[in-house]
Structures are given as structure tokens and as C-alpha cells.
Amino acid sequence: MDHRRRIPRTDAVLADARMRAALSALGRAQVKAAVAAAQERARAGEIAPADVVEAALAALAPAAPLRPVINATGVLLHTNLGRAPLAEAAIEAVAAAAGPADVEFDLVTGRRARRGRSALAALAAAVPEAGDVHVVNNNAAALVLAATALAAGGGEIVISRGELVEIGDGFRIPELLAATGATLREVGTTNRTTPADYAAAVGPRTGFVLKVHPSNFRVEGFTGAAGIAELTGLGVPVVADVGSGLLDPEPALPGEPSVRGALREGADLVTASGDKLAGGPQAGLLLGRAPLVERLRRHPLARALRVDKLTLAALEATLHTPETPVRRALRAMPARLRERATAIAAQLGHLDITVEEVAATVGGGGAPGVRLPSAAVSLPARLAGPLRTGEPPVVGRVEDGRLLLDLRAVPESRDGDLVKAIIAAGR
Numbered sequence: 201m202d203h204r205r206r207i208p209r210t211d212a213v214l215a216d217a218r219m220r221a222a223l224s225a226l227g228r229a230q231v232k233a234a235v236a237a238a239q240e241r242a243r244a245g246e247i248a249p250a251d252v253v254e255a256a257l258a259a260l261a262p263a264a265p266l267r268p269v270i271n272a273t274g275v276l277l278h279t280n281l282g283r284a285p286l287a288e289a290a291i292e293a294v295a296a297a298a299g300p301a302d303v304e305f306d307l308v309t310g311r312r313a314r315r316g317r318s319a320l321a322a323l324a325a326a327v328p329e330a331g332d333v334h335v336v337n338n339n340a341a342a343l344v345l346a347a348t349a350l351a352a353g354g355g356e357i358v359i360s361r362g363e364l365v366e367i368g369d370g371f372r373i374p375e376l377l378a379a380t381g382a383t384l385r386e387v388g389t390t391n392r393t394t395p396a397d398y399a400a401a402v403g404p405r406t407g408f409v410l411k412v413h414p415s416n417f418r419v420e421g422f423t424g425a426a427g428i429a430e431l432t433g434l435g436v437p438v439v440a441d442v443g444s445g446l447l448d449p450e451p452a453l454p455g456e457p458s459v460r461g462a463l464r465e466g467a468d469l470v471t472a473s474g475d476k477l478a479g480g481p482q483a484g485l486l487l488g489r490a491p492l493v494e495r496l497r498r499h500p501l502a503r504a505l506r507v508d509k510l511t512l513a514a515l516e517a518t519l520h521t522p523e524t525p526v527r528r529a530l531r532a533m534p535a536r537l538r539e540r541a542t543a544i545a546a547q548l549g550h551l552d553i554t555v556e557e558v559a560a561t562v563g564g565g566g567a568p569g570v571r572l573p574s575a576a577v578s579l580p581a582r583l584a585g586p587l588r589t590g591e592p593p594v595v596g597r598v599e600d601g602r603l604l605l606d607l608r609a610v611p612e613s614r615d616g617d618l619v620k621a622i623i624a625a626g627r
């Protein structure tokens with residue numbers, strides 16, 4: 201038989217659930233063109249007729265817009281999934297600020313005003329220990345600004361060898377700092393650094409002492425590090441990168457440093473991410489002594505690192521929200537997670553599904569080694585692909601040949617969507 205006859209017709213290809221999703225995301229013209237091209241390749245014998253749908257989807261994949269997904273990985277702050285999900289109030293604030301907004305304008309006087317003043321005021325109010333605050337694009341930008349303003353041009357940054365951290369995807373804090381032109385003065389060893397090591401290295405060229413929170417690994421055994429409080433008497437500023445952006449200590453994560461804690465210990469300047477445990481938009485938070493913050497804000501580079509109004513709106517709303525999705529996920533009760541998993545499994549009795557006790561993690565954003573007791577529904581691993589490409593896409597983790605959908609980072613309100621997605625994927 202002529203293989204051309206077996207090439208699926210356009211309407212048959214478009215009936216595929218994934219093609220329907222592509223249609224609603226990309227529009228008819230683009231999808232039909234991809235289908236026609238795939239059919240043409242089948243006609244030419246380049247691909248098998250049965251692969252027309254896959255070929256069309258593959259051709260469309262790079263054009264697919266950013267899609268909202270359900271994070272069932274059990275990693276609360278999943279960098280590849282955009283870290284912290286925004287609170288409802290923050291999402292509304294972003295939408296409200298999308299048009300013209302008074303980001304740099306005083307509606308009472310009709311004059312120019314300090315950019316983002318209400319967001320900065322909200323941050324200052326949340327951290328009363330800070331003399332002043334500033335917000336930049338991300339924590340990496342906060343470190344670049346501090347290094348450039350306080351140590352570039354022959355200045356030195358004194359840092360422990362135990363805190364030369366790679367965050368992920370090849371991003372290394374020492375390389376970032378060196379790129380500003382500052383010189384790194386490494387002290388101590390990988391596992392132990394004493395206050396005396398810092399004291400011996402501080403001199404006339406020292407711009408500041410930097411403490412970096414090892415936010416994605418743990419060193420165990422014969423270890424020792426100097427605390428912030430032990431470094432405040434050296435006559436140079438102490439800058440603390442707490443990474444995670446926790447403003448207050450979090451009971452669910454004892455041992456994870458907070459911005460307020462670092463300032464109380466005597467840090468002169470603290471840097472942190474906005475989209476990790478702070479639960480807000482991508483941003484770099486800078487908090488500390490007013491003259492230092494002022495120097496950073498006035499540095500010419502500050503303009504290149506500034507945040508847009510959408511970030512300011514989301515940050516402000518996040519700071520006013522008692523319950524961010526990240527905090528809810530952190531504090532979720534294991535018993536409740538188990539109830540939810542059991543209820544989900546009960547609706548899917550026809551599938552090979554079980555409820556498992558598992559351990560969720562915070563992710564690269566902080567609390568390395570902390571295991572948060574959680575519950576997952578366990579499904580055949582072959583469902584992983586269809587769930588990822590379904591609507592909405594669901595991302596879990598495959599362990600020992602099973603697909604685990606961990607509920608800790610899934611908002612309870614999405615359980616119904618999860619059930620529907622599993623049913624669709626199991627068809």
C-alpha cells in the first residue's frame with residue numbers, strides 16, 4: 201500500500217490533545233503550518249506517517265510561550281520553574297501596575313518622586329533594623345553593586361575559602377565579584393576559618409569583609425566559621441549575603457539565616473534574593489547602614505541594575521501579605537498533605553496509584569539538607585511525559601521507576617486540576 205495514504209489528515213492531527221493545547225497557545229496559522237510541514241516530511245519519506253503529530257509538536261516547541269505549570273516536584277523553590285510563585289495579591293499588583301502608574305510620581309504635588317518609594321517603605325518597615333534599603337535586579341546584582349561601590353579600583357574583599365560558593369548553572373560568587381575589578385582576599389580553609397584569619401587579612405586596601413551563606417550545600421565534621429558578630433570590630437564594613445531572603449527567622453527552618461538576624465548580629469549591609477524564601481519577585485534586596493546604602497544607590501551602576509515597576513509592585517504586595525505560597529508550602533502539615541494525597545488517589549481508583557510518604561526540599565534557595573516531611577501520589581513513570589505536556593503541565597519527579605507527585609508545593613486549590621491532568625495523561 202502507498203505509505204502516503206497512511207499520512208494522518210489535518211483534522212485527525214489537530215484532534216490530539218497536545219495539538220489542541222498548541223492551537224489555543226499559538227493560534228491556528230502557526231499550528232497548521234507546522235502540521236502541513238510534518239505531513240510534507242512524511243510524504244517525502246523523511247519521517248514515518250505515525251510520527252506526524254510528534255514532528256509537528258517538536259517544530260512548535262521552541263515557539264511555545266511561557267506556560268504556567270503545577271510544581272509537584274517537591275522542591276519548593278525550583279529554579280527551572282521560576283523559583284517563588286507570587287501571592288495572589290502580588291499578581292493583582294503586577295496587573296494593576298502594568299499600565300501607567302505613579303512609580304516615580306507624587307500624585308499630591310504633581311512632581312517627580314523617589315522611584316518605588318512605597319515598595320522601599322514596605323521593605324524598611326518589615327526590617328526595622330535597617331537604616332536604609334535599596335532594591336536591584338537580583339541578589340547577584342546586589343553583590344555586584346556592593347563590590348563595585350565599596351571595593352572596585354584596587355579594593356579587596358576578604359572572604360573565607362569555605363564561602364566561595366557556586367549557586368547553580370555555573371554561577372560562581374567569587375567569579376562574579378572578581379568581574380567587578382575587586383580583588384578577592386581568601387582567608388582560612390574550606391572547612392575552618394577563624395576571626396583571627398579575617399583580622400590578619402584586613403588592611404588599608406580592604407573594601408569590606410563578605411560573609412556568604414552556603415545556601416545549597418553543607419560541610420560536616422571538623423568545621424568552624426566566624427560569625428558576623430565576631431567580625432564587626434575590624435574597622436571595615438561587614439557585608440552578609442544571606443541568599444534566601446528570609447526577612448525573619450522561619451520556625452520551619454531553624455539554622456537558616458535571616459536578614460533581620462544578620463543585621464542584629466551587626467552586619468553593616470545585607471544582600472538577599474527576592475524570589476527565594478522571601479516569596480516575592482526576582483529582586484536583590486540591599487539593607488543596612490544608611491551611608492552605605494546611599495553610596496550604592498548613588499553609584500552610576502545602580503541605574504543599570506534597577507528594577508522595573510512590575511517588580512516593585514509585586515515586592516510591595518508580597519511584603520504586605522502574611523501568607524505567601526512559599527510560606528504556606530513550608531508550613532503545610534504532613535497529615536494534611538497525606539489527606540490530600542489520599543483524596544486524590546481515591547478519585548483515580550482505576551489507575552495504578554498509591555500514596556507515599558516522601559521528603560520535600562526547599563531547593564537551591566536555602567536550607568540545604570533540610571527534609572520536609574511530605575506526601576505524594578505515586579504513578580507509573582510512563583505518565584511523566586504526558587503530564588508534563590498536558591494542560592496544565594504537571595512536573596513531578598521520577599524515583600525508582602515511579603512518578604511521584606509531591607503535594608507540598610502544590611496549592612490545595614489546584615488538587616482538582618491535578619486530578620483532571622492525571623486522568624487526561626492516563627488515557
Ligand SMILES: *Cc1c(COP(=O)(O)O)cnc(C)c1O
Pocket residue numbers: 338339340341365367373412413414415416441442443444472473474483484564565566
Ligand atoms: C541564590 C543566591 C545568590 C544569587 O541570587 P540571585 O537572586 O539568583 O541573583 C547569591 N548568593 C547566595 C548565597 C544565594 O543563595
